[in-house]
Amino acid sequence: MENATITLLKEKINQADALIIGAGSGLSTAAGFTYSGERFRRYFADFEDRYHFHDMYTGGFYPFESLEEYWAYWSRFIHCNRYMDVPHPEIFQNLKKLTENKDYFIITTNVDHLFQKHGFDKERLFYTQGDYGLWQCMTPCHPYTYDNEAQVKRMVEEQKDMQIPTALIPRCPICGKPMTMNLRADHTFVEDAGWHRAAKRYEDFLQAHRQGKVVYLELGVGYNTPVIIKYAFWRFVHANKQATYACVNLDPIQIPEQIRHRSIALQTEIGAVLRQLGGERL
Numbered sequence: 001m002e003n004a005t006i007t008l009l010k011e012k013i014n015q016a017d018a019l020i021i022g023a024g025s026g027l028s029t030a031a032g033f034t035y036s037g038e039r040f041r042r043y044f045a046d047f048e049d050r051y052h053f054h055d056m057y058t059g060g061f062y063p064f065e066s067l068e069e070y071w072a073y074w075s076r077f078i079h080c081n082r083y084m085d086v087p088h089p090e091i092f093q094n095l096k097k098l099t100e101n102k103d104y105f106i107i108t109t110n111v112d113h114l115f116q117k118h119g120f121d122k123e124r125l126f127y128t129q130g131d132y133g134l135w136q137c138m139t140p141c142h143p144y145t146y147d148n149e150a151q152v153k154r155m156v157e158e159q160k161d162m163q164i165p166t167a168l169i170p171r172c173p174i175c176g177k178p179m180t181m182n183l184r185a186d187h188t189f190v191e192d193a194g195w196h197r198a199a200k201r202y203e204d205f206l207q208a209h210r211q212g213k214v215v216y217l218e219l220g221v222g223y224n225t226p227v228i229i230k231y232a233f234w235r236f237v238h239a240n241k242q243a244t245y246a247c248v249n250l251d252p253i254q255i256p257e258q259i260r261h262r263s264i265a266l267q268t269e270i271g272a273v274l275r276q277l278g279g280e281r282l
């Protein structure tokens with residue numbers, strides 16, 4: 001473990017006026033929400049046997065022939081990755097300790113609700129890409145989202161032979177078309193009133209901290225949608241000479257030359273870094 005680097009990051013965070021955290025899928029994976037291996041087989045062995053995909057992500061793209069089967073798959077998926085507890089909650093607990101007594105904001109592309117579940121202030125959180133726990137009309141004919149917890153639970157409990165009962169297929173209460181997950185996959189994504197309020201709060205926070213000692217801490221952000229967090233953080237740090245960019249990722253870390261002298265790269269386990277930053281005293 002690169003102790004000197006972590007000590008430097010801890011100092012920067014302690015001295016900062018504001019901490020802006022950008023979290024990607026690597027954070028959920030580190031907390032134990034893995035999509036493959038034993039966890040996949042435990043919940044999706046029947047789908048693997050029939051369709052020969054080997055992880056939950058790939059299964060999400062499978063063109064199931066009926067809505068009964070589609071929702072058998074997706075209700076299990078949502079149940080696993082939205083309503084279950086993570087195997088390693090200490091990751092979020094340590095991150096939370098890091099934000100105590102700090103002016104902070106979190107932007108995440110994750111749609112699993114883990115920040116809210118671990119007690120982070122909803123007012124300091126912008127989940128840009130949606131939420132597995134919400135449905136919307138597939139068209140969409142109206143810009144509303146609906147909590148799906150009770151219905152997902154019934155679908156999981158009442159499915160047989162990889163089919164949910166037809167009566168449980170979720171339909172739009174306005175137009176009757178099938179519902180879909182409130183996820184940003186294309187232009188049909190519903191940005192509801194809660195989404196707009198969170199977007200505004202994030203924008204206001206960024207505006208208030210364009211200058212001064214700001215730490216941009218990026219956790220497990222990949223290259224699926226780098227524009228939202230990674231490239232934005234690079235631009236903000238470039239524009240503010242007192243800012244620090246910190247990147248924690250298991251994959252090789254790229255940092256533009258212009259901001260390298262104000263950057264901290266930790267190519268290592270997020271859990272280990274947060275344990276040292278938030279949990280244990282250095």
Ligand SMILES: [Zn+2]
Nearest residue numbers: 137141172175
């Ligand atoms: Zn509708």
